[in-house]
Amino acid sequence: MTVIAIGGAEDKTGDCTVLRRVLAEAGAVEGQAPRVLVITTATGYPEEVGEKYTATFQRIGVTSRVRHVTTRAGAADAALLADVAAADVIFFTGGDQMKLATVFNGTPFMDALRQRETDGAVIAGTSAGAAVMSSLMIYGGDPEKAMEKGEVLLTAGLGLAPNVVFDTHFLNRNRLARLFNVLATAPDKTGIGLDEDTGVILRGKTLEVIGSGKVTVVDAKAAQSNITTIERGDVFTLTGATVHTLKHGDKFRL
DSSP, rough: OOEEEEEEOOOOOOOOOHHHHHHHHHHBBBBBOOOEEETTOOOOOOHHHEEEEEEHHHHHHHOOOEEEEOTGGGGGHHHHHHHHHOOOHEOOSOOHHHHHHHHHTSSSHHHHHHHHHHHOOOEEETTHHHHTTBSSSEEEEOGGGTTBBBOOOEEOOOSSBBTTEEOOSTGGTHHHHHHHHHHHHHOOOOOOOOOEEEEEEEEETTTEEEEOOEEEEEEOTTTOOOOSSSSSSBOOEEEEEEEEEEEOOOOEEE
16 A cells, blocks of 8 residues: 655656656556556646646656546546556645545545555545545645634545645645644644655555655644633644654654
8 A cells, every 4th residue: 555645836847756756656567657547626727737747747757647527426437437447546636625525535436546555556646635635634724723723624534544634735834733733633643744845655654755845743642732621713732742854765654
């Protein structure tokens, strides 16, 4: 099982270090380049985004197929399921992670995706496509209120990385407080903040960092918080959390 979560804005015009590593993790099948399926469901600009990824993957040596699925009925389409079954890499683009969760959760697409994950395919996503990987998913909230109880919006993600919570564009958009808010209420999860053009390769409980930025790992399992004794909108406290900062090439056991 290999899940790759990317913080967004990965390089698509230069060395494409992160995307090249996604392909490398998939390897080759009988000497052929990995087969890539790009899912543009999250974006409101599917043609533009699909063309951009098609051109980028072609430039780095592979042909990709693009699918824009907008309904739960579409997530049961036989041709789509065949594309998933044939893919070595299933890649979710950025946009709105809520679209991904509501369109795909509990559908035949997810059954096919989990089967490909079991068979060894790489499941990758950037920005919204990364946020949706966890079982508990951040989907919004006012950044000015990130230290207030109830002001970070959470729902169910796809559950491909069940023991973590991803936040994206992390240090680029000062989202550490938002991740603290999540972990105050879900201390059993490990928070992973992904900078832009940066990702993590998850294999079980081990992660490896790739890309030009940083990855922030927050462990609040032994932390203390007042989150249960205050009212919604009150500022919470969180003490005793452990924060790690990692760079390209670092490996970390969750």
